[in-house]
Amino acid sequence: LQFDTRSNWSISGIYVSFFVLVCFAVMVLLVACLNYVLLSLAGSASRTREIGVRKVIGATRKMIRFQFLSESIVIILISVPVSLLLLYLILPEFNDFMGRSLTLTGSGSKWIAALAFIILFTGILAGGYPAAALSHLLPQKILKSNTSGNYKARFSGLLIVFQFTACLVMLICAVIMYSQMKMIQTRDLGFNKEQIIAISTKNDHAVSPEKIIGNFRNELASEPNVLMISALAFDFGDIGGISSKVNGEGKQTFEYYTWVDYDFFELLDIKLAEGRFFSRNFADTVPRRFVVNQAFADQLKLESGATSVLGKMPNRPDDEIVGVVNNFNFESLENEVKPIAFELGGHNGDQMLVKVSPTDVPGSIAKLEQTWKKVVGDNKFTFTFFDDFINNQYKRYTQWIRLVTISTCLAIGIACLGLLGIISLAVINRTKEIGIRKVLGASTSALLALFSKYYLSLIVVAFVLAAPAAFYLSSKWMQDFAYKINIGWTHYVYPLTGLIVLALLIVGSQVIKTTKINPAETLRSE
Structure with a gap:
């Protein structure tokens, strides 16, 4: 945070904005961790027999949990240098975009301590549930069945709801913040600021x-x-x-x-x-x-x-x-x-x-x-256009909107990748079912509706959870403005509609790709 002593932004406003920013950062991290959990659970079908065999030959629950947590932490360890490299490459562009001068300089010990904490915290957060869930599977049930069962279906749905909730909170807040700044920029100030040059005549x-x-x-x-x-x-x-x-x-x-x-x-x-x-x-x-x-x-x-x-x-x-x-x-x-x-x-x-x-x-x-x-x-001739001088009062808010937009796009992108992975695995596991339904006369639109309604219901549940949270955060952010927009239904409907369309595109692309497969190929072994 950079404090401007000439700014009208109150200290309480700075803390509120910092709080909102921290909430956004936590939500992005949470979406990424939930993504890992979702994909781990979705891909666990191919590893249940491995777990069953390991348990038969003497592996304990503690060993299984340690294995999955270790895998999670190793993946994060591999991603750290990649992340630092990307950060090094994009930081100059980010500084230009945001009007900041952030650097990667700092105490080596502090960097190491911070990275160690992030690695352990994220590793445990992302790998904790898969480790606990898979270590509790009984070997006799695993080795008797041909699949991993549906023990994880409800929990996967819950994780998807949490992801959609975080994305909707950020998306609704971004729309409200953008609308507020649009109102600020277009509001009649009661004077004409055009064609005026402001010259500093301070007594130096x-x-x-x-x-x-x-x-x-x-x-x-x-x-x-x-x-x-x-x-x-x-x-x-x-x-x-x-x-x-x-x-x-x-x-x-x-x-x-x-x-x-x-x-x-x-x-x-x-x-x-x-x-x-x-x-x-x-x-x-x-x-x-x-x-x-x-x-x-x-x-x-x-x-x-x-x-x-x-x-x-x-x-x-x-x-x-x-x-x-x-x-x-x-x-x-x-x-x-x-x-x-x-x-x-x-x-x-x-x-x-x-x-x-x-x-x-x-x-x-x-x-x-x-x-x-x-x-x-x-002596230096210092001037600025008066409209720029006025608009600079809101420069920090413009930068804020940019940062919120970047965070929101990042969270939505991560969530969509996770949804794409989940849908892909779900469609693969139900390829034969799709083939049978096609043989019995089901149309592509009927199959699309079959797969879509479940995920649409999850989005609706997420919206019910996200709406009050987004209202609280955006209202907190706007509390320092004397002139505020009225938060209306459009600020909620547009983000919800956008997320529904995005989810339908992801689901539809995978279902349509699968329906193009000849049922004779998918049912050949039956």
């Missing part, structure tokens, strides 16, 4: 921010592609000050303050609800004059009972409100619109906003850089 230059902004205005006054210039005391989204008081109902209320320059509201196309904006035609610095948002005005009206907030502020004779603007999202959408009062004074601040004509944006940037060198000198 030889020239003060006030002179930089003033000189920029003078130098670019006749530049046709530069439409408007304004500034903020702090970066857009950062609150300058806060005050609290207790209202008449005994509740604590808060007021937030920050400083902006002339033309700030006009540059961002923020709508005026009442009064006027800051103007050079008025002495808006003495006494202190404010333009407030609607949330501030509503709170003040509630406290004072006034119908309009324009004029002197209650109990503050030196402060005057000259205008009220419509609410806009000054902070990220993780926060509700706060009651904010804007005071004139951004000309001596951290960020300058320049609105340029869309006809020649590269030329405008070149002109701004040229002016910067003339005004400031050789």
Whole structure:
């Protein structure tokens, strides 16, 4: 985890997101382990006689269990170097994709300890049940029967349900998270962020921010592609000050303050609800004059009972409100619109906003850089497009969605491989039955329905288990957003439909392949 001290993401939000991420990682590991168990049980028919013979010649249950656990751990040991090689190869691409700088460096002893724990834990988790189940088989029953029996059928179904449950939880969460971020990205923020260039004027230059902004205005006054210039005391989204008081109902209320320059509201196309904006035609610095948002005005009206907030502020004779603007999202959408009062004074601040004509944006940037060198000198010209500056507030969530998508695809891929193996073995074991049914007139669609209904019932059971778990995890993840989507039936139906279609494709491909075999070949020995 990388903590950003300027982020609005609360510590509780970080822990919740970390918790959700850990849940996803555990589910991916669980799906992989269940896959191994499923395939071990499905392939155990060919090993039951081996176990029976070993028991007859003196092998104990402990020895049988040790054998299967050892095989599981050996397979994992073989996979470790392959996994590390793949990790080494894909890590640079992953860092580029996620905007991270993860490395494989670290203490050798810690790596060895972590790998040893993962190998033992995964080996026991994956091989524990097959070892226990197969070691309990009685040799006389094994050697008398031609098959391993159906002792494992119900448990295999249970494992498939768990796999589908994990996949559906991740898939539903991914759909809900994507919908939430789509809403965030398309929501009207209450201002226009296009064709605006944000320039950092933080006071680390030889020239003060006030002179930089003033000189920029003078130098670019006749530049046709530069439409408007304004500034903020702090970066857009950062609150300058806060005050609290207790209202008449005994509740604590808060007021937030920050400083902006002339033309700030006009540059961002923020709508005026009442009064006027800051103007050079008025002495808006003495006494202190404010333009407030609607949330501030509503709170003040509630406290004072006034119908309009324009004029002197209650109990503050030196402060005057000259205008009220419509609410806009000054902070990220993780926060509700706060009651904010804007005071004139951004000309001596951290960020300058320049609105340029869309006809020649590269030329405008070149002109701004040229002016910067003339005004400031050789100090670095640091700028960003304002829409990128706003969107960067949600960059971590975009990266989060990518990671969730990768994890979900990985889990579904693993589960589908397991389902493919199970279906393949099931169809092979029932090849003669399929041949007999074909001879008796069964169609391919009837055979497909015969095999599909069992797995569809497992998916339905998994969905019933997954839906509340997915709702809990996604609701936890969204709790730090002030504006949330309404989780509806589509967020559940689409993942369920997708998984059903995927399962039907897997089942159908194996059944159709088997139905193409001539029944005379499958029934020749009968």
